[in-house]
Amino acid sequence: MKMLGVLLLLLTLSNAIDLGGEEDEKPCDYNLTLEPRPHSVSILEFGAVGDGRTLNTLAFQNAIFYLKSFADKGGAQLYVPPGRWLTGSFNLTSHLTLFLEKGAVILGSQDPSHWEVVEPLPSYGRGIELPGGRYRSLINGYMLHDVVITGDNGTINGQGSVWWDWFSSQTLNYSRPHLVEFVSSKYVVVSNLTFVNAPAYNIHPVYCSNVHVHNISVSAPPESPYTVGIVPDSSDNVCIEDCSIDMGYDAIALKSGWDEYGIAYGRSTTYVHIRRVYLQSSSGSSLAFGSEMSGGISKVLVEQVHLYNSFSGIQFRTTKGRGGYIREIIISDVEMENIHMAFGASGQFGSHPDDKFDPNALPDLDHITLQDVIGTNITIAGSFTGIQEAPFTSFCLSNISLSANSGSPTWVCSNVSGSSDSVFPQPCSELNSSYSSSCFSLLTVNGKTAVL
Numbered sequence: 001m002k003m004l005g006v007l008l009l010l011l012t013l014s015n016a017i018d019l020g021g022e023e024d025e026k027p028c029d030y031n032l033t034l035e036p037r038p039h040s041v042s043i044l045e046f047g048a049v050g051d052g053r054t055l056n057t058l059a060f061q062n063a064i065f066y067l068k069s070f071a072d073k074g075g076a077q078l079y080v081p082p083g084r085w086l087t088g089s090f091n092l093t094s095h096l097t098l099f100l101e102k103g104a105v106i107l108g109s110q111d112p113s114h115w116e117v118v119e120p121l122p123s124y125g126r127g128i129e130l131p132g133g134r135y136r137s138l139i140n141g142y143m144l145h146d147v148v149i150t151g152d153n154g155t156i157n158g159q160g161s162v163w164w165d166w167f168s169s170q171t172l173n174y175s176r177p178h179l180v181e182f183v184s185s186k187y188v189v190v191s192n193l194t195f196v197n198a199p200a201y202n203i204h205p206v207y208c209s210n211v212h213v214h215n216i217s218v219s220a221p222p223e224s225p226y227t228v229g230i231v232p233d234s235s236d237n238v239c240i241e242d243c244s245i246d247m248g249y250d251a252i253a254l255k256s257g258w259d260e261y262g263i264a265y266g267r268s269t270t271y272v273h274i275r276r277v278y279l280q281s282s283s284g285s286s287l288a289f290g291s292e293m294s295g296g297i298s299k300v301l302v303e304q305v306h307l308y309n310s311f312s313g314i315q316f317r318t319t320k321g322r323g324g325y326i327r328e329i330i331i332s333d334v335e336m337e338n339i340h341m342a343f344g345a346s347g348q349f350g351s352h353p354d355d356k357f358d359p360n361a362l363p364d365l366d367h368i369t370l371q372d373v374i375g376t377n378i379t380i381a382g383s384f385t386g387i388q389e390a391p392f393t394s395f396c397l398s399n400i401s402l403s404a405n406s407g408s409p410t411w412v413c414s415n416v417s418g419s420s421d422s423v424f425p426q427p428c429s430e431l432n433s434s435y436s437s438s439c440f441s442l443l444t445v446n447g448k449t450a451v452l
């Protein structure tokens, strides 16, 4: 029983999701119980030295290569004891648990030659920061299933300051790496850890299904350029819960590919459930959708969130040429404080990968509901600036109360329509038709939630 613990949980989960239709469970609605793996080895057995100076890339690679042989025997655990374990990037394998003991710190090398350069993601067509390739992430999973990264509050430290400096001085040769990236993988858990100082993103699941991020803490300094916490990208059935994220740019950003590359790849980010998170982002948005959203973003439920000390609270970003959509989104039960702009929706946001994008590929923003929000020290209540040829529609605002330290928070609206009910201060006329049945809402069918 123990041997197959993780696998059994995941199979049960997969049944729940395979039911299809309206009675699916939401991505967070199951008990995440991780059974111990039947085999465990320590990174020490592979010659690793936890002095913060010795490079341990080979030790990690060799350990994981060895643990591959346990994949059909219930999987295995790679145990990382207390210490400072410097490493370049390495790959995980299926049926593996990477466990970081209390006091264990994995340190990302500051030497770019320890980070392989790889092809861009097909849905982006190029590196996000520079044309061409990109550095592989510190910890990678490619076409895996049943993988867990967890611990007793161990730390993954990207030592990103060198990357931030290279980015700011425009001396990078390739787009910056992330800390953890899963590509085309299924049944992934990241839990009970601390992430600090990522070069760029912290956790990037792309083309993945069934990703559960639970009880992690993520931070980077406010001035770190474009650092982002968790980025679900062209992935489905994603749960993010009980996390605290404090970043330079966005805390959580949902994406799905860039212009013609994202449209051609055509994989959406859908069935996402985010709850009980504390988010802070100094120059971006606590919670962001896009601007890369060309594969579409839909069926997202966000609830019980606390957003604070941020430039923006919740932002929807897109531009002409993206195509795609952002629709069927519900954000509910939100506390905000010390936020310059509580809500933003912009159709003029972000750049293009190259000049081959189709300016007539217009994004669709529709059926977005924001409800039960209390905000204090807010300067701009909402700025909604849609696209003339494709106005944003069915934005529904309900039970929202925002206050400023002096005066009243303001609204800006153009090329948007929607409705509102019990919203203070009163929104612009584009959003004040009466709350109607065209608003997207959660329906409950047999005690389960229909949209997710």
Ligand SMILES: *[C@@H]1O[C@H](CO)[C@@H](O)[C@H](O)[C@H]1NC(C)=O
Binding pocket: 029, 030, 031
């Ligand atoms: C999950 O665990 C909690 C506490 O152990 C329990 O009360 C609840 O019924 C469980 N839920 C499911 C769906 O098994």
Ligand SMILES: *[C@@H]1O[C@H](CO)[C@@H](O)[C@H](O)[C@H]1NC(C)=O
Binding pocket: 061, 090, 091, 142
């Ligand atoms: C890591 O996985 C990638 C495939 O994503 C592969 O190309 C690369 O060679 C692997 N690196 C190592 C060191 O195994």
Ligand SMILES: *[C@@H]1O[C@H](CO)[C@@H](O)[C@H](O)[C@H]1NC(C)=O
Binding pocket: 152, 153, 192, 193, 215
């Ligand atoms: C969250 O992680 C911390 C260690 O980082 C641990 O002490 C705590 O018990 C965890 N909480 C839950 C609910 O798993």
Ligand SMILES: *[C@@H]1O[C@H](CO)[C@@H](O)[C@H](O)[C@H]1NC(C)=O
Binding pocket: 153, 155, 194
């Ligand atoms: C987890 O570790 C971080 C960094 O070492 C520390 O700041 C934090 O207080 C720890 N959290 C818990 C719950 O032990």
Ligand SMILES: *[C@@H]1O[C@H](CO)[C@@H](O)[C@H](O)[C@H]1NC(C)=O
Binding pocket: 112, 166, 171, 172, 173
């Ligand atoms: C970029 O490439 C140049 C030329 O090969 C090299 O001198 C420089 O150190 C590289 N920069 C980084 C940040 O790797």
Ligand SMILES: *[C@@H]1O[C@H](CO)[C@@H](O)[C@H](O)[C@H]1NC(C)=O
Binding pocket: 032, 033, 034, 150, 151, 191, 192, 214, 215
């Ligand atoms: C997180 O840690 C807590 C406390 O040790 C443990 O009870 C829980 O099972 C862990 N959860 C996950 C998902 O790793």
Ligand SMILES: *[C@@H]1O[C@H](CO)[C@@H](O)[C@H](O)[C@H]1NC(C)=O
Binding pocket: 309, 310, 337, 338, 339, 340, 341, 377, 379, 405
């Ligand atoms: C109000 O929020 C702004 C950010 O928009 C922040 O700079 C300022 O310090 C906050 N004021 C107080 C009194 O917290």
Ligand SMILES: *[C@@H]1O[C@H](CO)[C@@H](O)[C@H](O)[C@H]1NC(C)=O
Binding pocket: 333, 334, 371, 372, 373, 374, 399
């Ligand atoms: C309005 O929202 C607040 C939280 O922001 C909540 O406590 C209250 O119950 C909501 N009122 C209604 C009528 O739903």
Ligand SMILES: *[C@@H]1O[C@H](CO)[C@@H](O)[C@H](O)[C@H]1NC(C)=O
Binding pocket: 386, 387, 388, 413, 414, 415
């Ligand atoms: C729509 O946006 C365009 C700019 O993109 C602006 O010129 C126009 O006035 C807007 N239309 C309305 C009705 O606000």
Ligand SMILES: *[C@@H]1O[C@H](CO)[C@@H](O)[C@H](O)[C@H]1NC(C)=O
Binding pocket: 426, 427, 428, 429, 432
């Ligand atoms: C809609 O908003 C405009 C401007 O804010 C206001 O003049 C008008 O009375 C509002 N209409 C309704 C039905 O609340």
